[in-house]
Amino acid sequence: MKKFFKIIGWIFMSIIVVILLISLAAYIKSSMTLSDDMKRLGEEAPTITVDGLRFRDLNHNGKLDVYEDRRADVKARVEDLLKQMTLEEKAGLMFFTMAGLESDGSLMNKTTLFSPLSWFLESNASMVARKKMNHFNHLQAPSPQALIRWSNEIQKLAERTRLGIPVTIGTDPRHGVPNAPGLSIATPFFSPWCSAPGFAAIGDTAFMRQFGDIARQEYLSMGFRVTLSPQADLATEPRWARINGTFGEDAQLAGAMTRAYIQGFQGDTLGPWSVACMVKHFSGGGPQEDGYDAHFPPGRQAYPGNNFKYHLIPFDSAFAAHAASVMPYYGIPVGQTNEDVGFGYNKQVVTGMLRQQYGFDGVVCTDWGLVSDAKILGFILKPAAAHGVEKLSTEERVFKIIDAGCDQFGGEAIPDIIIGLVKKGRIPESRIDESARRILRDKFTLGLFENPYVDPSNASIPGRKEFVEMGKESQRRSLVLLKNDGNFLPLKPGTRIFVEGMHKGDIKPYASLIKSLEEADVIVLKVKTPTEPRTEYILERIFPEGSLEFSAKEKKKLLELVSRKPTVLVMNLERPGVFPEINAASKAVIGDFSSQDDIILDLIYGKFKPTGKLPFEIPSSMDAVLEQKEDVPYDSKKPLYPFGYGLTW
DSSP, X not given: OHHHHHHHHHHHHHHHHHHHHHHHHHHHHHHHHHHHHHHTOOOOOOEEEETTEEEEOTTOSSSOOGGGOTTSOHHHHHHHHHHHOOHHHHHHHTEEEEOOBOTXXXXXXXXXXXXXXXXXXXXXXXXXXXXOOOEEEOOOOSOHHHHHHHHHHHXXXXXXXXXXXXXXXXXXXXXXXXXXXXXXXXXXXSOOOOOHHHHHHHTOHHHHHHHHHHHHHHHHHHTOOEEOOOBOOOOOSTTOTTGGGSOOSOHHHHHHHHHHHHHHHHOSSOSTTOOEEEEXXXXXXXXXXXXXXXXXXXXXXXXXXXOGGGGGHHHHHHHHTTOSEEEEOSSEETTTSSSOOOGGGOXXXXXXXXXIISOOOSEEBOOTTSSSOEEETTEEEEOOOOTTOTTSOHHHHHHHHHHHTOOBEETOOOHHHXXXXXXXXXXXXXXXHHHXXXXXXXXXXXXXXXXXXXXXXXXXXXXXXXXXXXXXHHHHHHOEEEEEGGGOOSOOTTOOEEEESSOGGGSOOOTTBOSOTTTOSEEEEEEEOOOOOOOSSGGGGGSOOSOOBOOHHHHHHHHHHHTTSOEEEEEEOSSOOBOHHHHHHOSEEEEESSOOHHHHHHHHTTSSOOOOOOSSOBOSOHHHHHHSOTTOSSOOSSOSBOXXXXXXX
């Protein structure tokens, strides 16, 4: 036995040594690369005085160029800068990808054991100095101070490039959403709001715009200048993983909320005060075939109801609100265009529909990872979403996306491919100039060339008391009372409750909250919509896909609990769950859209009245779900609760 443990010990120590050696080699290599990258950069931009005004001399030539002159017309500034740019610098503009930061906000430039993301993401310096890139998003939220520090350090790095083109920092949604890398980012120091379907449950466009304005202030304070939102898709397929980012299944309601959202973030016009909106996912990502999300194969969208045009309605509102940019989705709109390829590859969608039919001249950025597989240490986290063009080479994929009419590649860092295509004569540089003009126009309009830096004192802006209070108001107004047998709610003061499924630390002290089920008068049971994710690829595990009903084992467990005491069921509706038996066994049912637990208890005890209305149907069975058409709204047979349903007292 001693010999066995000795062998195990040697194996364990050998593994540790190998890991340390690999880490040391990676650290040394990244340090050498960093040294080379920094040599490519110049000094920070000096300032010059002209007509009594100070300007940043971004190209270090000792004179005021048109692109450096804030008094000049944006179009003139774009053309002046474009004339000075090399092909490499133009190509770098066309990539918008993820960048990492250290926990203290310093730049992520070296591969270390203490920075897991550094093994997956390219260094900040390499992308800025070597690849000439200046559009980044990140998935982290360590602290306000860290986000501000990183924003300023990445801008300082960009200032040292040949022309000093500033960085545009974007972000996925960070308010009122679960943490789901690639979809949304939990940011505890931001004000907490209800989720997007919750805003649809409220149905108040003025309130929606107010949220956008508050979120804009919090984003600006951290250096975020583009939001990868709103999601104008429609929740017509209840199994789809991304319903929690939509404004429900009704096109008119979703359109009204989309317009108000954009107006809150951008204002009536885009300017230095704005956070630019990248509305997604043109031309509607909701009707996923069998509900499976197009991040992963096969990436097909189904239109059995011939309802393609219905999914365009919210985008009419987005364009009316002057959305700065548009993101096409991954999916193939099967049978709707002249070729079955994903939206980002589809010339009929991007050029024919978006550019020509709608006259959209803003930036079109693909969704993340259309060209390259996402890998770490050889393992595929997510295959390239090259739906319909799987057999094309990397170069052919890039060519097809540009030919389709897109301006930027999301989640990619391969400007050398574009450079090669131009040098081979396959793409004229004038086509690259078209995209560069649109991209630069937004940078100038947002005021980034004047001052891209963030004041460190802004760390006090996120989570301001008035912002938090408005966020709580959204949570209260979004709650939907679905069932209330015999006016069971509100509970009378002193009613003893046993809570299951809530975070005890999030509940303010109720005198009637007890630990013993036997001594309780009422059970408050909170559950999430069930999920059955695919597991072929690592990142699939975070997508709430598949069946909407509880497994037989889960259902039995929940019904046994509900049968013991009168129960208030709280359903967290990230997707429209199927729970008819548990619904029937409960005295009251509440639909929740990411409200804090203490706010839900306030409703249960009658501190405020419920006013929310369902933004989508709640199906009565999985058979009814399977009979639905992916592209058609409110077509579930005999729904448990219909669209727009909601009680009060």
